[in-house]
Amino acid sequence: MRNVQFLTGFALLILASSLASAFDPSPLQDICVAIDEPKNAVFVNGKFCKDPKLARPGDFFLSGLDKPGNTANRLGFSVKNANVDQIPGLNTLGISAVRIDYAPYGQNPPHTHPRATEILTVLEGTLYVGFVTSNQLNNTLVAKVLKKGDVFVFPIGLIHFQFNIGKTNAVAIAALSSQNPGVxxxxxxxxxxxxxxxxxxxxxxxxxxxxxxxxxxxxx
Structure with missing residues (x-):
């Protein structure tokens, strides 16, 4: 009987562990700087890792998010990414960021991030933002007008959007719970x-x- 209970408990532990690692893996070392060269490297979740002893400050650094993006397009918005492709040191750390610029009445159209929840902070302007729940919750729209300093969360996988309803440019910074959230x-x-x-x-x-x-x- 004890053996059955142990095996059942062990199976549940394995199942819980597999569910917990369904998204970005938990790091098993301090750093795992991503590199493209596979020689003498370890492949982890889509990226090779360089020898930790060879890591440099530049592996964890990105500049330029203070610069406005080009919003001269049909939707009037621009996204600057700060994910593992720009900051190799983010590999296995489960986080990234973006800067989003909006021209007057520009929009970040309905989209989803399959691997990340997003938390957005408005730095300038006025945005109308929202997400739509799944069929299970009757596709309910959850939306709000945000002003400078306001914060809003978009749950993982749900369709969401942002629309600049002001007559001036708007800027937002968002953090996402994946090194490579996808869109x-x-x-x-x-x-x-x-x-x-x-x-x-x-x-x-x-x-x-x-x-x-x-x-x-x-x-x-």
Whole structure:
């Protein structure tokens, strides 16, 4: 009986451990600076690690987030990343950041981060932000107008957005709970897939005229 209880407890422990490591792994050493060269390196969660003794301050440093991004595009926004691709020392640490600039009435369109929760702080301007819950919670919109100094959280995996409702530029800084959170922009993914998704299928899925779907696919 004791053996059965032990095996059951051990199996539950293994299951809990596997669930806990479903996202960014917990570090097993102080640092694991990412490198592209695999020689004499260890492969960890998509990145090779250099010998910790060879780590340098520059591996943990990035400058330029004080500089505005270029918002001269059709959506009027710009994102500057500070993730493991820009800061190799972030590897295995489970965190990253972005600077987001918005032109007047610019928007960061509906998107998701498949591997991270996001916490956003407004530095300048006025933003209308929100996320939509899953089907389980009836696709409820949770939205709010934010001003300078306000903070808002977007839960992992949920569709969310930001829209500059002011007449001046807006700036925000966001932290994300992954070294490489990823981004899926909804419209780009659906209407800009390569090769394109069959427009007849999308027409039925979105309850749109097929010609409207074809026009959207042409734009993306």
């Amino acid at each position: 899926i922009t909804i419209a780009n993914s659906v209407f800009g897939a390569n090769p394109p998704i069959n427009p007849d299928f999308l027409s039925k899925a979105f309850q749109l005229d097929v010609d409207v779907v074809k026009d959207l696919e042409a734009k993306f």
